Amino acid sequence: MNEIRRETRHEIRLRVNGVTHELRVPARRLLSDALRHDLGLTGTHVGCEHGVCGACTILLDGEPARACLMLAVTATAHEITTVEGLAGPDGEPNAVQRAFAECHGLQCGFCTPGFLTTVTAGLRRDPRPTHEGARDMIAGNLCRCTGYQNIVRAVERAAELESSR
Amino acid sequence: MTTRLMGQPVARVEDRRFLLGEGRYVDDVLTGPDGPGTLHAAVLRSPHAHARILDIDVSGVLDVDGVHAVYTYDDLTGPMAEPLPVLIPHPALTHGRTQYALARDEVNHVGEAIAFVVAEDRYLAEDAVDRIVVDYEVLPAVVGLDAARAADRLVHDDVPGNVGARLEQTVGDAPAAIAAAPHRLALDLEIERSACMPMEGRGTVARWDRDADRLVLWSSTQTSTGVRAAVAAKLGLDIGRVDVITPDVGGGFGVKIVHPWPEELLVPMAARALDRAVKFTEDRREHFVSSAHERGQTQHVEVGFDDDGRLLGLDVEFWHDHGAYTPYGLIVPIITSTQLLGPYKPGAYRVAFESMYTNTVIVTPYRGAGRPQGCFAMERTMDAIAAYLGRDRAEVRAVNFIRPDEFPYDHGLVFQDGRALEYDSGDYPASLDKLRKLIDWDGFAAFRRACAEQGRTVGIGLACYVEGTGVGPYEGAHVHVETTGKVKVATGLTTQGQSHATAFAQIVADELGVRFDDVEVVTGDTRRMPYAVGTFASRAAVMSGSAIHKAARRTREKALRLAADALEASVEDLEIVDGIVGVRGTDRSVPLGTLSVLSNPLRYAFDEASQAATQFSVGDAEAPPVAEGEEPGLEGRDFYSPVHATFASGMHAVIVETDPETAEIRILRYAVVHDCGHLINPMVVEGQIHGGVAQGIGGALYERMAYDDSGQLLNASFMDFLMPYVSEIPDAIDIDHLETPSPLNPLGIKGAGEAGVIPVSAVIAAAISDAEGFPITAMPISPSDLHTLREEHRA
Numbered sequence: 024m025n026e027i028r029r030e031t032r033h034e035i036r037l038r039v040n041g042v043t044h045e046l047r048v049p050a051r052r053l054l055s056d057a058l059r060h061d062l063g064l065t066g067t068h069v070g071c072e073h074g075v076c077g078a079c080t081i082l083l084d085g086e087p088a089r090a091c092l093m094l095a096v097t098a099t100a101h102e103i104t105t106v107e108g109l110a111g112p113d114g115e116p117n118a119v120q121r122a123f124a125e126c127h128g129l130q131c132g133f134c135t136p137g138f139l140t141t142v143t144a145g146l147r148r149d150p151r152p153t154h155e156g157a158r159d160m161i162a163g164n165l166c167r168c169t170g171y172q173n174i175v176r177a178v179e180r181a182a183e184l185e186s187s188r
Numbered sequence: 189m190t191t192r193l194m195g196q197p198v199a200r201v202e203d204r205r206f207l208l209g210e211g212r213y214v215d216d217v218l219t220g221p222d223g224p225g226t227l228h229a230a231v232l233r234s235p236h237a238h239a240r241i242l243d244i245d246v247s248g249v250l251d252v253d254g255v256h257a258v259y260t261y262d263d264l265t266g267p268m269a270e271p272l273p274v275l276i277p278h279p280a281l282t283h284g285r286t287q288y289a290l291a292r293d294e295v296n297h298v299g300e301a302i303a304f305v306v307a308e309d310r311y312l313a314e315d316a317v318d319r320i321v322v323d324y325e326v327l328p329a330v331v332g333l334d335a336a337r338a339a340d341r342l343v344h345d346d347v348p349g350n351v352g353a354r355l356e357q358t359v360g361d362a363p364a365a366i367a368a369a370p371h372r373l374a375l376d377l378e379i380e381r382s383a384c385m386p387m388e389g390r391g392t393v394a395r396w397d398r399d400a401d402r403l404v405l406w407s408s409t410q411t412s413t414g415v416r417a418a419v420a421a422k423l424g425l426d427i428g429r430v431d432v433i434t435p436d437v438g439g440g441f442g443v444k445i446v447h448p449w450p451e452e453l454l455v456p457m458a459a460r461a462l463d464r465a466v467k468f469t470e471d472r473r474e475h476f477v478s479s480a481h482e483r484g485q486t487q488h489v490e491v492g493f494d495d496d497g498r499l500l501g502l503d504v505e506f507w508h509d510h511g512a513y514t515p516y517g518l519i520v521p522i523i524t525s526t527q528l529l530g531p532y533k534p535g536a537y538r539v540a541f542e543s544m545y546t547n548t549v550i551v552t553p554y555r556g557a558g559r560p561q562g563c564f565a566m567e568r569t570m571d572a573i574a575a576y577l578g579r580d581r582a583e584v585r586a587v588n589f590i591r592p593d594e595f596p597y598d599h600g601l602v603f604q605d606g607r608a609l610e611y612d613s614g615d616y617p618a619s620l621d622k623l624r625k626l627i628d629w630d631g632f633a634a635f636r637r638a639c640a641e642q643g644r645t646v647g648i649g650l651a652c653y654v655e656g657t658g659v660g661p662y663e664g665a666h667v668h669v670e671t672t673g674k675v676k677v678a679t680g681l682t683t684q685g686q687s688h689a690t691a692f693a694q695i696v697a698d699e700l701g702v703r704f705d706d707v708e709v710v711t712g713d714t715r716r717m718p719y720a721v722g723t724f725a726s727r728a729a730v731m732s733g734s735a736i737h738k739a740a741r742r743t744r745e746k747a748l749r750l751a752a753d754a755l756e757a758s759v760e761d762l763e764i765v766d767g768i769v770g771v772r773g774t775d776r777s778v779p780l781g782t783l784s785v786l787s788n789p790l791r792y793a794f795d796e797a798s799q800a801a802t803q804f805s806v807g808d809a810e811a812p813p814v815a816e817g818e819e820p821g822l823e824g825r826d827f828y829s830p831v832h833a834t835f836a837s838g839m840h841a842v843i844v845e846t847d848p849e850t851a852e853i854r855i856l857r858y859a860v861v862h863d864c865g866h867l868i869n870p871m872v873v874e875g876q877i878h879g880g881v882a883q884g885i886g887g888a889l890y891e892r893m894a895y896d897d898s899g900q901l902l903n904a905s906f907m908d909f910l911m912p913y914v915s916e917i918p919d920a921i922d923i924d925h926l927e928t929p930s931p932l933n934p935l936g937i938k939g940a941g942e943a944g945v946i947p948v949s950a951v952i953a954a955a956i957s958d959a960e961g962f963p964i965t966a967m968p969i970s971p972s973d974l975h976t977l978r979e980e981h982r983a
Contacts, residue, residue: 158914
């Protein structure tokens with residue numbers, strides 16, 4: 024076998040939570056790894072690395088996307104929001120984050136960032152979901168701790184909090 | 189007066205961190221600015237289920253730019269070259285076998301670790317793994333219990349019949365009692381494998397701290413003290429030079445109690461050799477093929493009973509698939525064999541099991557730990573008796589219950605902890621009453637008729653369980669009041685989502701008389717509490733909760749002694765409210781923070797508060813500054829070590845609908861009655877039940893480990909292993925609590941962590957049987973399984 028040479032690294036800019044970061048990454052570096060390991064934004068979690076569990080869900084121009092299915096080099100033209108960017112400018116948790124706390128919608132917390140980003144975007148699209156709508160909103164994310172009961176409640180509570188603002 | 193927090197649904201203190209993305213899990217350690225310099229590991233794993241290793245060629249590996257080291261078995265020395273420990277030896281485990289940290293000569297399941305590569309990032313480490321060339325002599329694989337029992341081929345050449353252990357326990361003469369009984373039945377039952385599948389897999393980070401001359405290791409484990417002892421022993425280090433920190437853990441459910449994993453040893457070994465921090469984070473496929481599974485059993489039950497359905501004799505044999513190795517001993521089948529009895533008196537009882545080797549991933553406790561299988565055997569038997577006699581299934585169960593006046597009830601068996609299987613308390617008739625109301629058991633016949641008129645098929649089932657929780661040997665706690673009045677609490681067991689920081693702070697706030705917000709709890713850090721066992725067997729609340737209560741009491745007693753001196757009052761007249769010790773009926777008081785200052789006589793003052801504690805400020809000049817029998821500091825340390833486990837219990841009922849055409853199975857209603865003694869935090873307990881039921885539904889209807897005959901796991905991804913999303917879990921799980929306190933601990937609590945999962949396969953099988961009119965004897969069951977059964981019963 025031939026000697027493997029050091030990989031080519033690409034200079035890219037990632038705009039994450041309103042801040043522009045410059046970094047040099049190989050083309051194959053996953054966005055999830057770039058966020059976590061290069062930028063230290065470890066709130067985005069990796070549960071399966073094949074796009075099924077939803078733990079790594081981030082917002083790409085406001086829409087949910089799986090960071091484990093994207094290469095960092097392809098994310099340069101987008102506005103990325105991670106769980107660290109959901110709170111208000113004063114650091115206060117957003118309605119979804121508050122609702123998860125109120126409803127005991129998390130236990131170990133590992134899947135939680137993916138739910139928070141998904142629901143934050145979901146409620147922007149559908150601010151007053153029906154009960155079925157609330158269940159559908161989280162139907163692409165896996166949680167092994169909660170049995171989803173309190174997560175569904177949290178979605179509905181977040182909608183209430185948002186509408187009473 | 190401070191409101192008592194025990195029993196209150198106090199909001200979790202851990203949530204804010206998690207919700208803001210500030211949790212710290214093991215793969216988050218040494219990232220970002222701390223990341224550069226950290227090396228990453230990848231493992232070459234066996235592609236074969238059974239093979240001899242003829243040669244390993246690693247010559248191309250170090251050519252990969254950025255690769256720092258590659259290790260195979262030949263590079264291991266001393267204790268590292270010995271097999272991994274049998275953690276829980278049992279005399280019946282006559283043929284215990286464990287793997288090596290890296291395979292030596294032979295591999296026994298797909299996924300077994302063969303080589304360990306350390307590189308500058310995980311991508312490069314995986315590139316390097318791909319360049320390792322192994323020459324295998326592939327051997328025939330033993331997959332499944334039928335193949336293991338047939339023993340045409342052996343997993344280990346020196347284990348005849350593939351039998352690792354055979355254990356039998358008897359109370360009375362069950363075969364004779366069954367032979368003499370008015371009625372007899374026999375059942376053959378089967379449960380397939382599933383797995384814990386925490387959202388976060390295993391992971392370990394280690395750094396040799398040259399400045400402090402010690403090893404610091406972070407692991408996503410359920411036992412930091414266990415990992416610490418194992419790493420020290422294997423690497424030949426003094427235990428006092430090893431610190432193990434368990435950061436936030438993304439779920440465990442049992443799998444992370446196994447230790448040391450090969451990587452938990454190889455990471456610190458490499459970190460020390462390379463003088464660099466090393467990190468290993470497994471990916472999902474690795475978790476499927478190289479961590480652990482559970483549940484697989486085949487069972488044969490014989491039972492004799494009277495006209496009322498009362499058990500006269502019960503004779504159970506079962507075969508337990510423990511996979512390729514037995515690091516965790518016989519815990520799972522021993523639990524099945526003893527907890528199978530549930531809330532019932534079996535009459536004479538004989539149980540025997542064989543724990544069998546197969547060329548598959550190891551089997552170690554998964555939430556429930558053998559109880560779901562035992563519950564399935566017992567509850568299917570109860571239903572069979574009821575069907576045979578044409579009696580109501582709830583009534584047949586009630587006839588067999590241990591009555592409330594019969595506690596403590598000694599079954600005459602030895603439990604998983606080597607102690608007597610003696611139930612401490614319970615009220616099973618009261619639980620059954622609550623369950624019948626919650627699911628409307630008596631109203632179901634009318635509901636069924638109404639559904640039938642619409643062409644719908646529905647069925648109802650119930651299942652009961654008893655769960656030994658809070659097994660020993662012990663847990664400890666340290667409570668320290670700082671001079672600010674803040675209370676720092678440490679207990680050694682670990683946390684994987686159970687809300688310990690909240691529940692334990694509730695206990696301290698109540699006992700010490702301080703504000704909940706002033707209490708901070710640390711778990712799983714050997715620097716803070718080096719004596720601990722771990723988090724498993726629904727033991728954390730019982731064991732650490734009790735230890736923390738006792739340590740808080742000691743702290744309180746010391747505070748009162750100090751305050752009695754300071755306030756010139758007698759201890760009996762003092763009370764502590766919101767962190768202030770006062771003399772009842774007066775305005776004389778002193779804050780705990782001040783007492784903390786006074787408890788530590790100082791030579792040097794460094795701020796205003798500490799001036800009050802210098803030798804020239806306090807104390808009797810004739811007496812020693814630290815009184816005889818006292819220690820400096822306002823703190824307390826204590827341990828809790830009960831004689832045996834405390835037994836929680838519960839009952840589930842479910843109504844299912846089965847589609848006449850597609851055989852789809854839909855849960856219409858799910859009801860849980862749960863008795864874990866006094867509740868610390870009902871919100872947390874209900875969350876545990878929700879999660880347990882959801883895992884149970886996964887195990888009953890969706891999850892199975894699909895091995896082919898060559899030992900390849902065909903569904904080793906979340907695309908193919910059907911873990912439930914919200915769409916698979918019913919919309920409401922109705923829960924009612926009964927609180928029968930345990931007499932064995934100061935708070936009267938019993939464990940709650942595993943309860944939700946235990947009876948789910950049994951209760952769903954019961955409801956499907958009821959809907960379809962034929963027995964369900966194997967779980968999980970898919971629509972196509974049900975369709976096949978329909979065809980068979982039609983024929």
